[in-house]
Amino acid sequence: MSDSGAPARERATAQMVAQRAKVSRVAVSRAFNPHTSLKPEKRELILRIAQELNYTPDRAARALVSGRSHLVGVIVPDVCSPWESQEIDALTTALQNEGFATLLFKTQTDMSMDETLLTYMKGFNPDSVIAFVENIKPAILARVLGRAVPIYVHYPLEGQPETGVLAADKTLHDRLNILQRNGMEQAVALVQGYGAKRIAYLSGLPRSLASVAREQTLRRVMAERGLGEPQVFAGDFTYDTAYAATVDLFRVGQGADAIFAANDVGAFGVIDALRHEFGLRVPQDVKVVGFDDIEQSHWKSYSLTTVKIDLAERVRALVRLILRRLNDPDAPAFEETLQTRLVVRGTVG
Amino acid sequence: MSDSGAPARERATAQMVAQRAKVSRVAVSRAFNPHTSLKPEKRELILRIAQELNYTPDRAARALVSGRSHLVGVIVPDVCSPWESQEIDALTTALQNEGFATLLFKTQTDMSMDETLLTYMKGFNPDSVIAFVENIKPAILARVLGRAVPIYVHYPLEGQPETGVLAADKTLHDRLNILQRNGMEQAVALVQGYGAKRIAYLSGLPRSLASVAREQTLRRVMAERGLGEPQVFAGDFTYDTAYAATVDLFRVGQGADAIFAANDVGAFGVIDALRHEFGLRVPQDVKVVGFDDIEQSHWKSYSLTTVKIDLAERVRALVRLILRRLNDPDAPAFEETLQTRLVVRGTVG
Incomplete structure (x- = not known):
């Protein structure tokens, strides 16, 4: 806005625009709100008159009056x-x-x-x-x-x-x-159906309640299905930490038949570590399940089975x-x- | 802010805070600007007094006075x-x-x-x-x-x-x-050094000037190095279009020894199509170069050679x-x- 030098009281008001356009005050407001429904001709008329009067619904001014910043x-x-x-x-x-x-x-x-x-x-x-x-x-x-x-x-x-x-x-x-349970129960049932017994959980950041809730849900679903306890290994939602943690799990630890990751990006790190560090095949040797269903999860290098939040x-x-x-x-x-x-x-x- | 019911003139001002804290007006402003340098004790004092007076540098109010919205x-x-x-x-x-x-x-x-x-x-x-x-x-x-x-x-x-x-x-x-030339010249020299002759360019959206400039730079560098013209095939910066366009290039068209993509995500689609649709090896059969160097480019499934913008x-x-x-x-x-x-x-x- 170029009227920054002019004091606020000299601004054209919505009322002035409404009068000139012979429309209601509400219509003026709607005209400035993208994609609210308003007849195109009416919107054009209002916007044209607003421009002639150099009116704009300045949100700084509006915020002071309405208390709303938008x-x-x-x-x-x-x-x-x-x-x-x-x-x-x-x-x-x-x-x-x-x-x-x-x-x-x-x-x-x-x-x-x-x-x-x-x-x-x-x-x-x-x-x-x-x-x-x-x-x-x-x-x-x-x-x-x-x-x-x-x-x-x-x-x-x-x-x-x-x-x-x-x-x-x-x-x-x-x-x-x-509610995370539905998708996780389906995932555990599928993994179990393909014979996985030793299941590991790659966590997110320890402070993340999403990750904690996923672990607790997995724990409960596995117990209900007679699968014992998941082995938990620590990630932080990033690819690099997931990769390194998976190397540790298979080189220092006992490995696993299936790995649930706290998010999809972590699952990508798991998959790449299994393939590139150990020559293991996914899903034949180890099954991997992610969480989120981000855009990247359908990329062919990963083609990730995952619990989706829409x-x-x-x-x-x-x-x-x-x-x-x-x-x-x-x-x-x-x-x-x-x-x-x-x-x-x-x-x- | 809970003072939305109170008229603007009843707000505490920065000047009031400055006087009470015995600091300058500028110091009050700095105290509210995260990470500007200010002695911690001084900042704490100012923030405490501001809280007592219920002062906050409301940007709606400030914007009207200063013309700045931050x-x-x-x-x-x-x-x-x-x-x-x-x-x-x-x-x-x-x-x-x-x-x-x-x-x-x-x-x-x-x-x-x-x-x-x-x-x-x-x-x-x-x-x-x-x-x-x-x-x-x-x-x-x-x-x-x-x-x-x-x-x-x-x-x-x-x-x-x-x-x-x-x-x-x-x-x-x-x-x-x-300036895109440096990195692209290095990339063309490398690809040429490994014997590639038929070079293709996977474009971004046709409206994107970044993509157009990349194509023009590639064209010029290839001409200077006696490599003829790149074959241009149309992408739109997305993985899926890159994948489909690569399938077309190798199934309907003549293929290529090396592919330059307008961005890294496009390069991932190229790599996956080469591997999963044609069983081709990257880099042995086809070389691929991306543009951007996004976080995902170091993921092992891609490990992409790319022109980096820092x-x-x-x-x-x-x-x-x-x-x-x-x-x-x-x-x-x-x-x-x-x-x-x-x-x-x-x-x-």
């Missing part, structure tokens, strides 16, 4: 891991269609957020924030957000009472629940949570729930 | 392609360290930006925008940005007069120049351009320039 914060340790980047991509598209912009906040490398970063986030006054409890607790985030209610992605263990930080923290927050569904559920909360700021906690399912490709069979 | 827009067709996501990740970290947040704007799938999206961007009043000329021309972007000067990533052809949209558009913009250098250069421009809004165009270099792994040799 910014949605996403707290992530890593934008560039494939899962996160694919989620951010889909979320950005979906939010843009609703008139919101995505604001990225990166945690420290240990996944924590320090006080400075929180204050910094507060300064942008996001309308909503999507967070993980291992990065920041609801009580702390609520202090930063004030009126906005954070959304937590949560991995409940089915049939078990809730424990942990989220259970203890009674601060109002909305939740996206991912990204499109997940993003729709997150956007629904944001919109429901903005429509009803004082409602009790909202929840959305997703299931996982097994996608069968070439690494078990 | 938002940097990045216009991308795709957040989730590995190169873009790795760049956005590094850029977000670097900008956060300077007190800016990254705002993502997604173009239409054909890489264009429509009027609605531009108006939407204008509403956020970004301090700077990083763009590609194939997405939006400087003249159009300047109209949206007003005072802010956009940064364009540019691929000049060395030793040739500049042509194309950026040459014709005289609107003030800053530039990051990527991501860390690139992000530093972009941040320098942003800061130089904000320090000197009326200066003539700033430029930063990067070279490429060859990273040799296992797909040529």
